Amino acid sequence: MLGYVIRRILMLVPVFFAVSVVIFSMIHMLPGDPIENLLRVGSSPAQREALTAKYGLDRPLVEQYLLWMGNVLTGDLGTAIVQRRPVAQLVAQALPYSLTLGGLALCFSTVLGVVVGTIAASWRGSWLDQGLMGGVLFGSMLPNFWIGLLMILVFSVSLGWTPVSGARGWESLVLPVLTIGLGGTALVARVTRIAMIDTQGKDFVLLLHAKGVHPLTIQVRHVLRHALIPVVTILALRIGWILGGAVTVEVVFARPGLGSLLIKSLNQHDYPVVQASLLILAMAVMLGTLMGDLLQAAMDPRFRDSLT
Amino acid sequence: MSGTVHKTGILATIRRSVAWRALATIKGGVAGGFLLLVVLGAIFAPVLTPYDYDIQALTNAFQPPSLAHPMGTDEFGRDVLTRILYGARTSLSVSVVAISISLVFGMTLGAAAGYFGGRFDRMVMVVVDLTWSFPEILVALMLVAIIGPGVTGTLVAICVAYLAQFTRLTRSQVMALKTETYVEAARGLGASHAFILFRHLLPNCLGPVLVAGMLATGDAIILEATLGFFGLGAQPPTPSWGGMMSSGSGLLFKGPWIILFPGLCIALTVVAINLFGDVLLAKLDIRDRLRVV
Numbered sequence: 001m002l003g004y005v006i007r008r009i010l011m012l013v014p015v016f017f018a019v020s021v022v023i024f025s026m027i028h029m030l031p032g033d034p035i036e037n038l039l040r041v042g043s044s045p046a047q048r049e050a051l052t053a054k055y056g057l058d059r060p061l062v063e064q065y066l067l068w069m070g071n072v073l074t075g076d077l078g079t080a081i082v083q084r085r086p087v088a089q090l091v092a093q094a095l096p097y098s099l100t101l102g103g104l105a106l107c108f109s110t111v112l113g114v115v116v117g118t119i120a121a122s123w124r125g126s127w128l129d130q131g132l133m134g135g136v137l138f139g140s141m142l143p144n145f146w147i148g149l150l151m152i153l154v155f156s157v158s159l160g161w162t163p164v165s166g167a168r169g170w171e172s173l174v175l176p177v178l179t180i181g182l183g184g185t186a187l188v189a190r191v192t193r194i195a196m197i198d199t200q201g202k203d204f205v206l207l208l209h210a211k212g213v214h215p216l217t218i219q220v221r222h223v224l225r226h227a228l229i230p231v232v233t234i235l236a237l238r239i240g241w242i243l244g245g246a247v248t249v250e251v252v253f254a255r256p257g258l259g260s261l262l263i264k265s266l267n268q269h270d271y272p273v274v275q276a277s278l279l280i281l282a283m284a285v286m287l288g289t290l291m292g293d294l295l296q297a298a299m300d301p302r303f304r305d306s307l308t
Numbered sequence: 309m310s311g312t313v314h315k316t317g318i319l320a321t322i323r324r325s326v327a328w329r330a331l332a333t334i335k336g337g338v339a340g341g342f343l344l345l346v347v348l349g350a351i352f353a354p355v356l357t358p359y360d361y362d363i364q365a366l367t368n369a370f371q372p373p374s375l376a377h378p379m380g381t382d383e384f385g386r387d388v389l390t391r392i393l394y395g396a397r398t399s400l401s402v403s404v405v406a407i408s409i410s411l412v413f414g415m416t417l418g419a420a421a422g423y424f425g426g427r428f429d430r431m432v433m434v435v436v437d438l439t440w441s442f443p444e445i446l447v448a449l450m451l452v453a454i455i456g457p458g459v460t461g462t463l464v465a466i467c468v469a470y471l472a473q474f475t476r477l478t479r480s481q482v483m484a485l486k487t488e489t490y491v492e493a494a495r496g497l498g499a500s501h502a503f504i505l506f507r508h509l510l511p512n513c514l515g516p517v518l519v520a521g522m523l524a525t526g527d528a529i530i531l532e533a534t535l536g537f538f539g540l541g542a543q544p545p546t547p548s549w550g551g552m553m554s555s556g557s558g559l560l561f562k563g564p565w566i567i568l569f570p571g572l573c574i575a576l577t578v579v580a581i582n583l584f585g586d587v588l589l590a591k592l593d594i595r596d597r598l599r600v601v
Contacts, residue, residue, distance in 0.1 A: 015438065018438060019438070022450070023450065138579065141526070141575070141578050141579050141582055142575045142578070142579075143530045143533055143534065143571065143574055143575065143578070145533075145534060145537050145553070146533075146553065146567070146571035146574065146575060149553070149557060149560065149567050149571065150568075150571070152560060153560060153564050153568075157560060157561060157564070240441065240442060240443050240446075241443050243443065243446075244443030244444070244445040244446055247445060247446070247449070248445065248534055248537070248538075251537070251538060252557065262449065263538050266449070266452075266453055266538075266540065267538075267539060267540075274453060278446070278449070278450060278453075281446055282442065282446070285441060285442055285443065285446070286441070289441050
């Protein structure tokens with residue numbers, strides 16, 4: 001197991017550099033010139049050159065990359081060109097918002113998905129099963145920014161229960177979490193349902209029935225516990241997906257998270273911020289995948305050999 | 309003449325086709341019918357509506373839905389229904405074209421990787437796995453960042469975002485098929501690699517890959533709308549479903565119908581595509597082959 005863990009973590013290093021090169025070179029092909037945004041109307045070419053030199057945009061690309069990477073590895077993400085603040089500071093400010101939102105959404109979709117999956121598996125084939133599974137599937141097909149806007153319309157504008165946008169207090173978290181969570185419920189519910197139906201046919205469940213244990217106790221105490229293994233493994237793999245959803249939902253609800261920062265900087269052509277937020281999102285996805293793989297290997301030894 | 313003889317002719321061929329059999333079910337009929345309606349609406353938009361999609365009439369702004377404007381008017385007094393019909397042209401064509409290009413590239417790459425194997429296969433899979441592990445929206449955002457906001461950027465973004473999926477699927481299909489006896493027989497008869505690939509392997513994995521492509525088109529419509537919503541999609545005044553919601557999101561209090569109807573349109577179209585794809589999967593009996601990925 002230890003060998004697998006080490007191999008799996010070492011695999012991240014080339015991936016990290018590949019991703020960083022891709023992000024770096026992509027951003028440097030961006031249209032629009034950030035210097036353009038800084039210059040006042042009628043400023044001289046000399047002023048322009050001075051600014052370009054100040055941000056290192058006149059050096060060769062390889063040099064710019066090495067400089068950037070060296071700084072990133074030491075925790076210096078550069079200075080935002082348009083927002084004129086250290087990028088690390090901007091990212092550090094935004095990250096907690098995204099992590100809270102993502103974490104809560106992950107918990108919510110998991111709990112709801114497991115509950116729905118359990119109910120569907122327990123009354124398999126009934127109208128309850130079909131209705132619930134159809135419902136969560138339908139929810140997962142809708143664009144999440146539209147669900148978010150609808151929720152604002154219903155709960156904030158019409159009913160006035162929650163704030164429309166922003167990030168003040170826990171009330172402002174309710175709608176974003178619901179929006180991301182509802183979309184993610186379908187997969188968890190489906191995996192739970194299939195795993196439970198699979199387990200229901202096992203001999204030990206038959207034995208429990210024969211012993212006269214209450215069916216509900218069997219479902220929750222024995223079958224569900226057994227079926228949770230595949231659910232746990234897909235959870236970590238969902239982190240990337242949750243982050244993708246968070247980007248959109250943050251923009252809808254005007255939450256000051258990493259997604260909002262990314263979209264804002266993209267529209268402002270603020271290279272350093274775009275680079276840093278993409279890199280951090282990519283790292284989060286990679287760490288999520290890593291956790292998923294490690295969990296899977298911990299629970300099922302067969303996966304440990306898959307990396308040679 | 310006995311009735312068992314297969315009828316020939318165009319009508320009979322259509323009736324035997326999978327698409328027709330899928331349309332004949334209730335689920336497939338409703339979903340397919342709705343999709344047909346949307347496509348026809350997009351094509352015949354100029355005939356169907358008396359309004360223009362980009363002529364502003366500020367005195368007419370923020371009209372709630374009425375007989376003259378069934379879906380109301382937006383902040384510039386433009387008819388929302390008209391813009392949805394014209395927006396369907398952008399949103400649908402961008403998604404369909406992007407997925408088609410992605411399918412062609414993905415199938416070529418995946419078939420070559422699966423058939424030849426070895427170092428080429430490993431090289432392709434490293435790149436594919438790298439993009440596969442990232443959410444499509446992140447991949448798309450990176451690409452839109454380079455190419456710039458607009459239709460071209462969105463097109464390329466969707467293309468690349470789904471390339472990994474099609475490559476993986478085709479590769480796994482080809483790998484499963486290439487050891488079949490008939491492939492060996494063809495090789496024994498002296499058939500070239502290209503002949504085996506194009507004549508035997510690709511036609512056999514076409515079904516699952518095409519259905520996967522159709523289902524991905526649904527996701528692509530959402531992706532296109534999301535980019536549009538961020539203001540990175542088709543630029544105004546060109547209407548697109550996502551773009552309409554982008555400008556409408558700030559006007560939630562004054563005119564909720566401005567975002568309600570485009571969103572409903574996206575949602576219904578995507579759900580219809582998924583339902584129809586589901587019926588196709590059942591009719592073609594390839595649900596298990598799609599799970600190989």
